[in-house]
Each structure stands twice: as C-alpha cells, then as structure tokens.
Amino acid sequence: MIYCDLAIVGAGTAGCFLAEQLSQQGYRVALVEKSRGVGGRCSRRGLPDEQSVDLGAFSFRHNSGLLTPDLQRWQQQGVLRPWHHSAATLESPEALRRDTQWCGVPSMNSWHRKLCTQARVITGVKVEKLARREGHWLLLDAEGCAPVQASSVVVTTPARQALSLYPWDNEWLALIRMASERTLSQWVCALLTDRTNPQLADRYSGSDPLLAEAIRDSSKPGRDSKDSELWMLHGQSGWSASHLQLQPEEAGQQLLERFQQLLSPRGNLQLLSSHRWLLARHRGPGVAAGHLFNHQLQLALCGDWLVDDPHIDGVEAALLSAQSLTRSILNPSHSGCAA
Ligand SMILES: Cc1cc2nc3c(=O)[nH]c(=O)nc-3n(C[C@H](O)[C@H](O)[C@H](O)COP(=O)(O)OP(=O)(O)OC[C@H]3O[C@@H](n4cnc5c(N)ncnc54)[C@H](O)[C@@H]3O)c2cc1C
The missing domain is CATH 3.90.660.10 (Polyamine Oxidase; Chain A, domain 2)
Structure with a gap:
C-alpha cells in the first residue's frame, strides 16, 4: 500500500495539474487512474504506421487570462505550444x-505526463469505493484491496463517475446529479x-x-x-x-x-x-464556483464540470478547477474559483 498526503482519483487534466501544483509544495501525491495512461479526455490513440491522434480534446482556449504563467512555463518546458x-x-x-x-x-497527453512527474501514478486501477478509517482515506478497488491510503482525497472524474464514488446523500450529491445529467x-x-x-x-x-x-x-x-x-x-x-x-x-x-x-x-x-x-x-456552466472541498473530511471534488463561468469550459475549466482547489488546500480561507 502507498501512504500519501493526497490521493487523486483520475489522472486527467484536473488531476494532473493538481498533482503538479501540490507536489511542488511538498505534498506526497498519488494519482489513481483506471485507464492505461494519463490524460483522461485528452488521451491519444495509436494508429497504423506509428502515427497517433488526439482522441478527445484537440486543443483548448485560454479565455480567463488566469493561466498565463502556467502556459508560459509549460511552453518553456516544451510540452505545450500555441496552435x-x-x-x-x-x-x-x-x-x-x-x-x-x-x-x-x-x-495532448504528453503535457499530462510532464505534469505528474513528481507524483506516484498508479494506472489500470479503478477506484470503486472511498472508505474513511481512523482519520484516513482508503481507496478501494473491485476486490476490496486498498492500493492507497491518504490523509486527503480528491475526486476528479466526470460527474457521472463521481456519483458512484460519493458516499453521502447531501447537497453535494444533488450538484453531482445535476452535472451528470448535463x-x-x-x-x-x-x-x-x-x-x-x-x-x-x-x-x-x-x-x-x-x-x-x-x-x-x-x-x-x-x-x-x-x-x-x-x-x-x-x-x-x-x-x-x-x-x-x-x-x-x-x-x-x-x-x-x-x-x-x-x-x-x-x-x-x-x-x-x-x-x-x-x-x-x-454542457453549460459548471455547478460550483470552481470546486467542492470539505475541510473537515479532507474530501474534495474537482474537474471541468465545477466552474460556473459561461465563458469557460473544457480543458480550461479543468485547469481552473484544479487551480482554485490548490488555493483552498494551501490556504483554507480561499473559497471557490476566481474566474
Ligand atoms: C471528443 C472530445 C472533444 C473535446 N474537445 C475539446 C476542445 O476542443 N477544447 C476543450 O477545451 N475541451 C474539449 N473537450 C473536453 C475536455 O477534454 C475535458 O473538459 C477535459 O479534458 C476534462 O478534464 P478533467 O480532468 O475534468 O476530466 P477527465 O479528463 O475526464 O479526467 C478524469 C479521469 O478520471 C478517470 N476515472 C474515472 N473514474 C475513475 C475511477 N473510478 N477510478 C480511477 N480513475 C477514474 C478517467 O479515466 C479520467 O482519466 C473534449 C472532450 C472530448 C471527449
């Protein structure tokens, strides 16, 4: 079992960016991803003759202006370029x-691989259940095994997949349901x-x-x-x-x-x-002001469906959601997305 400060369910854009930011702040981060590789809906498909193609998002806009330093850094690292x-x-x-x-x-997903270089990345494991034991989170797979134990957990899956992971019937569940219908x-x-x-x-x-x-x-x-x-x-x-x-x-x-x-x-x-x-x-604006974070339980939700700005969607929304959650984790008085 891996013991870490923060376990992230899902290694898409939001999960990988969160992993990058918090690893840089000294957090021990583990990403658990059900697919064979990272990138989520920015994944790539191999084609004949050693070609490959971006299967999901093909590019993204930067409408908010809130990601300029990050975009410049990734451009300098050679993993992101303007098209x-x-x-x-x-x-x-x-x-x-x-x-x-x-x-x-x-x-698209070469960039994600760079984002999570400092985190432990576990691929090919679908998290079926989150269990809270003695102040820690266990991420359980289909056999009931727990590959990861963490102080905090962040779910970055699409809303419909978050529905089956989210354990409580409260106002968050209503938001997850609303987003999953969209x-x-x-x-x-x-x-x-x-x-x-x-x-x-x-x-x-x-x-x-x-x-x-x-x-x-x-x-x-x-x-x-x-x-x-x-x-x-x-x-x-x-x-x-x-x-x-x-x-x-x-x-x-x-x-x-x-x-x-x-x-x-x-x-x-x-x-x-x-x-x-x-x-x-x-479809449409997200259902929260950037992310959802329960400080007491150290449980958060983050992803493209959580940014309620009508001008921001897709990859940019996933990045901004991770950015706003990072701020809340590092500074608990911060709430929601600045977008
Ligand atoms: C065809 C297509 C075209 C698109 N075009 C654009 C575009 O042009 N511009 C744009 O900005 N956006 C576009 N998007 C949307 C963009 O890809 C997404 O908004 C963005 O990638 C979402 O990132 P995310 O991190 O929120 O979620 P995801 O990328 O979905 O990441 C979630 C991850 O969680 C994993 N996961 C789910 N359940 C579990 C579980 N139980 N256990 C472990 N792992 C789990 C998933 O496998 C996935 O890797 C497109 C999407 C598609 C599919």
Whole structure:
C-alpha cells in the first residue's frame, strides 16, 4: 500500500495539474487512474504506421487570462505550444479566419505526463469505493484491496463517475446529479487523406445535424505532416446520443461521408479509427464556483464540470478547477474559483 498526503482519483487534466501544483509544495501525491495512461479526455490513440491522434480534446482556449504563467512555463518546458491556425464554420466554409488555441506536443497527453512527474501514478486501477478509517482515506478497488491510503482525497472524474464514488446523500450529491445529467456523449473518428488540402481551413465547427467539428490534426504543432493529412471528425452530441448503438466503423463512415459532402476534400479518404465517448463534454456552466472541498473530511471534488463561468469550459475549466482547489488546500480561507 502507498501512504500519501493526497490521493487523486483520475489522472486527467484536473488531476494532473493538481498533482503538479501540490507536489511542488511538498505534498506526497498519488494519482489513481483506471485507464492505461494519463490524460483522461485528452488521451491519444495509436494508429497504423506509428502515427497517433488526439482522441478527445484537440486543443483548448485560454479565455480567463488566469493561466498565463502556467502556459508560459509549460511552453518553456516544451510540452505545450500555441496552435496558430485557420478556422471556418461548416455553414460558410470559404470564410477563413485566423485563430489561436493551445495544444500539447507532440500529443495532448504528453503535457499530462510532464505534469505528474513528481507524483506516484498508479494506472489500470479503478477506484470503486472511498472508505474513511481512523482519520484516513482508503481507496478501494473491485476486490476490496486498498492500493492507497491518504490523509486527503480528491475526486476528479466526470460527474457521472463521481456519483458512484460519493458516499453521502447531501447537497453535494444533488450538484453531482445535476452535472451528470448535463454530460454529453460524442462519436469521433480519425481519417487519412492521401492528398493535401491547402484550400481547406485547419478547423471547422458548426451546427450541422451530424458533424460538429473537423480538425486537421496534422496541422497542429509537433505533429508529423507528410504528403497525407490526418483529420479528426467529431459528431454532433445530439446525433451521437441518438446513434450510440452504431458499430464504430458505421459511425465513422457516416461522419466521413458528411465531411466529404460538406467540404469536398481532395484525394481518397481512409477511415482509421472510431471511438464513442459516453462521457465527452459538460454542457453549460459548471455547478460550483470552481470546486467542492470539505475541510473537515479532507474530501474534495474537482474537474471541468465545477466552474460556473459561461465563458469557460473544457480543458480550461479543468485547469481552473484544479487551480482554485490548490488555493483552498494551501490556504483554507480561499473559497471557490476566481474566474
Ligand atoms: C471528443 C472530445 C472533444 C473535446 N474537445 C475539446 C476542445 O476542443 N477544447 C476543450 O477545451 N475541451 C474539449 N473537450 C473536453 C475536455 O477534454 C475535458 O473538459 C477535459 O479534458 C476534462 O478534464 P478533467 O480532468 O475534468 O476530466 P477527465 O479528463 O475526464 O479526467 C478524469 C479521469 O478520471 C478517470 N476515472 C474515472 N473514474 C475513475 C475511477 N473510478 N477510478 C480511477 N480513475 C477514474 C478517467 O479515466 C479520467 O482519466 C473534449 C472532450 C472530448 C471527449
């Protein structure tokens, strides 16, 4: 068993950033993650020919201005870079504009690996239950074994997964339930074109009933770009929710055909991989002012669904949630997110 000051359930963006900040303050931190690697909804999928693609978030915005020193530090460390790209809507694909977002290099989750270098990372273990014994927390797996004992525990899973871990029926449970009802599903697929398409923008978004976003993954910094192009297609959440039972190839094929109809890319398209995210994104503002923290029990909740600012979502929300919880842990008089 690992004994630590702080155990974090989930090694996504919020969990890894929290681990980085508190490890730097001298806390002994353990991250327990059910998947094989870190990154959560910023994970990567390996493809044939040693290629890989960002399977979840492809980049993120920095709208709050509250993360500037961190972004600069990660950029200096070489794990995050601005992605200067052309963007357009699927409704007006010719009207190109310039945009900048941030992305991990060479993949989104390389950045997460850097964030948790000072923490103990335990992957492939799903926490089934949190138990409080003699003033400590035990994180129990399916066999009832406890790989970690900690003074404090932070749950950073999506709200729906936090529901089964949260042990008490109180006002927090109502918030977790509310957030779990706002979690959207999404089909995504990766495809390869055998010709380049300089006439197309690097990123499209819009309100087409089927296709939500098309991203030229190979245009992001640090990615290999040869004579072919790697594209990620993201299905609309409404279409995804009503087609959850499709076989992955079928869902990917429908997205590919829609991409062809809307944007007429040159060359042959090859479907490489499709994935169904049951818990993809949180819809609407989060349900708290950054995080939830019970000082007496040393139990906290943190993640993208806890930042109630309508201008902030996704990866930025997860980062700000971790930032505000760090402040509360280090300075108990701080409450909520400054965003
Ligand atoms: C297809 C897609 C596209 C997206 N596009 C964008 C975008 O363009 N821009 C943007 O900003 N955001 C985007 N997002 C959203 C963004 O990825 C998330 O908001 C962000 O990554 C959430 O981080 P998090 O740390 O809160 O949660 P997560 O990344 O979900 O981390 C939670 C972790 O907890 C683990 N876990 C869950 N239950 C357990 C358990 N019982 N025991 C142990 N571990 C557990 C999970 O495996 C996961 O690794 C996208 C998401 C998807 C899926």
